[in-house]
Structures are given as structure tokens and as C-alpha cells.
Amino acid sequence: KQEVTQIPAALSVPEGENLVLNCSFTDSAIYNLQWFRQDPGKGLTSLLLIQSSQREQTSGRLNASLDKSSGRSTLYIAASQPGDSATYLCAPRGGSSGSARQLTFGSGTQLTVLP
Amino acid sequence: GAGVSQSPRYKVAKRGQDVALRCDPISGHVSLFWYQQALGQGPEFLTYFQNEAQLDKSGLPSDRFFAERPEGSVSTLKIQRTQQEDSAVYLCASSPRDPLWQFFGPGTRLTVL
Numbered sequence: 001k002q003e004v005t006q007i008p009a010a011l012s013v014p015e016g017e018n019l020v021l022n023c024s025f026t027d028s029a030i031y032n033l034q035w036f037r038q039d040p041g042k043g044l045t046s047l048l049l050i051q052s053s054q055r056e057q058t059s060g061r062l063n064a065s066l067d068k069s070s071g072r073s074t075l076y077i078a079a080s081q082p083g084d085s086a087t088y089l090c091a092p093r094g095g096s097s098g099s100a101r102q103l104t105f106g107s108g109t110q111l112t113v114l115p
Numbered sequence: 116g117a118g119v120s121q122s123p124r125y126k127v128a129k130r131g132q133d134v135a136l137r138c139d140p141i142s143g144h145v146s147l148f149w150y151q152q153a154l155g156q157g158p159e160f161l162t163y164f165q166n167e168a169q170l171d172k173s174g175l176p177s178d179r180f181f182a183e184r185p186e187g188s189v190s191t192l193k194i195q196r197t198q199q200e201d202s203a204v205y206l207c208a209s210s211p212r213d214p215l216w217q218f219f220g221p222g223t224r225l226t227v228l
Binding site for chain 1: 119156163171219224
């Protein structure tokens with residue numbers, strides 16, 4: 001069964017810092033991996049999707065990398081802003097066993113960017 | 116907007132009551148997923164539909180949970196004889212085809228007293 005770990009569980013940084021959020025997963029036979037943000041009381045907003053054949057994806061100040069063989073992904077946020085404060089969730093899709101379609105989520109990293 | 120919508124947004128039930136949660140996916144999206152998110156945790160997969168066919172229900176925690184999508188669009192997640200441990204946010208997601216981005220709704224927060 002796929003297991004996903006996100007480190008750190010919580011992070012507080014001053015505005016303007018660059019930061020890295022880490023995600024590791026146990027089953028490397030994935031189809032893709034999505035990064036989401038979740039604001040309190042809200043649903044999930046998709047940020048980036050990396051296909052299993054790709055190494056990284058970029059969107060604005062966000063860059064996500066994927067090292068499938070070692071079961072790791074990182075989300076890099078450049079020049080952080082208070083509006084980036086949210087919980088960030090990593091979710092690989094598929095694996096050796098179980099459904100190829102379902103996402104398996106980590107518990108998230110709760111990010112606070114201080115003005 | 117044209118996103119995934121869910122209703123009700125909040126539901127309070129007494130233990131033992133039956134509840135029904137509705138999901139309206141993005142128009143034309145073939146795939147539909149239900150997830151359960153406990154407080155402080157990431158969402159956990161419950162079930163998956165492709166059109167009206169329920170192809171995977173391996174995540175449903177007990178036979179008290181039932182989901183349907185009879186016409187391949189709107190879906191309903193039903194929980195019978197609710198228990199306190201069913202308290203969670205229930206998220207619905209849809210996808211235009213397999214495999215692609217999953218787009219999530221705002222969720223239904225269920226509280227069982």
C-alpha cells in the first residue's frame with residue numbers, strides 16, 4: 001500500500017524567503033504526482049502535476065521536482081508571500097497495488113508566511 | 116462558476132441517522148472520486164466512478180457507506196446509521212478523462228453528534 005510522508009509538518013517563515021517542502025512515497029510505480037494547496041475550510045486547489053516521465057514542472061513562483069526511483073518530490077516556493085500561507089499536500093497517483101486512478105495523500109505541510 | 120460543487124456544505128447528524136451528500140462534477144467530466152478527510156489529515160480515497168460505473172470502492176470503510184452515479188453525472192454518497200467516527204470532510208473530485216488532473220469541490224463537513 002502506498003504511503004506518503006511530508007516533512008516538515010509545519011513551517012513558519014518571514015516573507016520573501018525561498019522554501020522547500022518535501023514529500024516521500026514508498027511505492028515508486030506511480031503514474032503522476034500532484035501538489036495541492038488547501039486553505040482552511042476550503043477544498044483542494046491543484047498547483048502542479050508531474051507525469052512519471054518528467055523530472056520537474058514550473059508554474060510562476062512554484063517549481064516541483066520528481067525523483068521517481070527514490071520516491072521523492074519537492075515543492076520549491078520562491079519569494080514567499082503571506083498569501084502563500086496554506087496547507088500543501090502531495091499526492092502520487094497509482095502504485096504497484098490497488099487502483100491506478102486514486103490519489104494517496106500525505107498529511108500535508110502547514111505553511112505560514114509572516115509579513 | 117464551472118467548478119465541482121457539493122451540497123450541503125455542512126451537515127450535522129445525530130448518531131444513527133442516515134445522510135446523503137451530493138456532488139455535481141464539472142460538466143463532461145468522465146471520472147468522479149470521493150475522498151474522506153479527517154481533521155489534520157490528508158484526504159483518503161473512498162470510491163471511483165467512470166461515467167455511471169463504480170469501478171473501485173475499495174476505500175469505503177464499511178457497508179454503511181454507499182455511493183451512486185446513476186446517469187454518469189451527479190453522484191451521491193450515502194452513509195447509513197452514522198457513527199461519530201464518520202465525522203470528517205467529504206471531498207468530491209472530477210477528471211475529464213483518465214489519467215489527468217483531479218479537480219476538487221469545496222467538500223461537505225459532516226459532524227455526527
